[in-house]
Amino acid sequence: MCAVAVSIGVGAWVNKYLMIIPVFSDDARLSDSLGQLGLSIVLALAFVSVLYALTKRYSTYSNWEMSLSPNPDR
Numbered sequence: 001m002c003a004v005a006v007s008i009g010v011g012a013w014v015n016k017y018l019m020i021i022p023v024f025s026d027d028a029r030l031s032d033s034l035g036q037l038g039l040s041i042v043l044a045l046a047f048v049s050v051l052y053a054l055t056k057r058y059s060t061y062s063n064w065e066m067s068l069s070p071n072p073d074r
Helices: 002-024 034-057
Strands: none
Touching: none
């Protein structure tokens, strides 16, 4: 289920990204110059970094639950 949610989120982001980038490009090609390619890579890395930071901050399971060890006495 998480993979479906991530793929939907990535698809929505790529869709919006591909609608915005041609506006700033002279002839609507992403790889015309090194600057545009660098900007695309930086924006993608920034997106992944923010996504990683948010998943670390708001994890599905709390950290103390993940650090619990099974109790074999019970």
